[in-house]
Amino acid sequence: MQNKIFFMPFDPNHPSFLSAQYEYGNMGGGMDKNKVQIDHELAKGNKAFSAWWNPKKKDPFVSSLNTGQIYIRGHGMPGFKSIEGGRGGERVDFDEVVDRLISAGLHKTFSGAIKCYNCHSAENGDPNSTDPQAVGGIPFAQRIADELVSRGYRKCRIFGYYGSIDSFVKDGSEGTHKYVRRRETTGGVTKQVEGGRASEARYEFFGRVKPKKPNIFKRMFH
Template sequence: MGKRCAYLPFPESDSASEYQELLDWALERTKARGVGFGWDKILFADSSDLGDNFRGLLDEDDVIYILGHCEAGGSKLSSNTGKSSVDVDSVVEDLLDKIDTGFRGKIKIYACDSAVSCWFYPAFTQQFANKMFGKGYRRARFFGYLKAVGTQYVPVPNQEGLHRAACKDDWIGQIKRFMNEEAGFETLGRAKDFRLEVHPQ
């Protein structure tokens, strides 16, 4: 299995606490179940070792998850607190000197509706893929999601164990349910079942 890095294109102070808690929780579950899941590393826009970690991704099984909140046909990702947002051009520019153009792994825009277009506005992942391809990233593969997706590992109908899920709720609804555990999650299935590979155009 390749390396899996989660990248939040925002300052660490704006996003760190929730995702670090999720990573710790995932690692704890990993030890308990003997199954590897979660991210190997969580990185932020101002992480001092960002480039070192990305340049170490050389295998086709390596994955970069870019996290944020998105909407169909959107051109921006926003942080969990809503204090920060970045447009697709900024995300691309921030990665240019950190990821080798020979990168042949996967880049997944792990955000709600990141593979969904709206009217004449292409999906965020389509915009991202087009721009990265134009910058010379000809071997990378790009993926987005067709539904709202959650970062918490939860039970999913007709699946054993816990999974990151595609949800009926938007991210605000997910947070409300996460804080009120007895309400459960209204899941549609595993997040990966609603993942779409997006080809540059």
């Protein structure tokens, strides 16, 4: 049995918060993507919960974890520094995602996996892009890994994904799983087709420690 949390790092006070609630929850008869996945995990004997960030208090599920898996939800693009809370929703930069995960109660002793379950989170972008979202072209998962290490979180493992990934389990060639989707054009018609299981497109990232800046004042007076 595993503990799995679907972490929603979106501000409930943001004017576009309803976009996240509609897509991942059941607000206004929404798509309730998290529930589909949670029901699947429960059927397998795992414990699974949604954890919506709240700026006023810690999350009881996140703060109780020492191991297990945390899935960071939201839409991503190759090399983007942010994820999107539902289509047209709030954009949250990687460092703010980490801020919110920590404020939700993530312990430095957490030794489980943090999965950036966002499309293209393992992919580089154009390093020469002038798009403010894609400056440097560094994969979102790498940014998360670097940020966590810089905050002293060194026991957990960080993962990202290549390609467009299903938001929840679906029936496919290998059974009921989450799959990667790719575009295929046949006879002038382009459609998304199955491209293997999402777990096969998962890649581990390791946080890089930034070198400390030399203390020039200390040098001057020694």
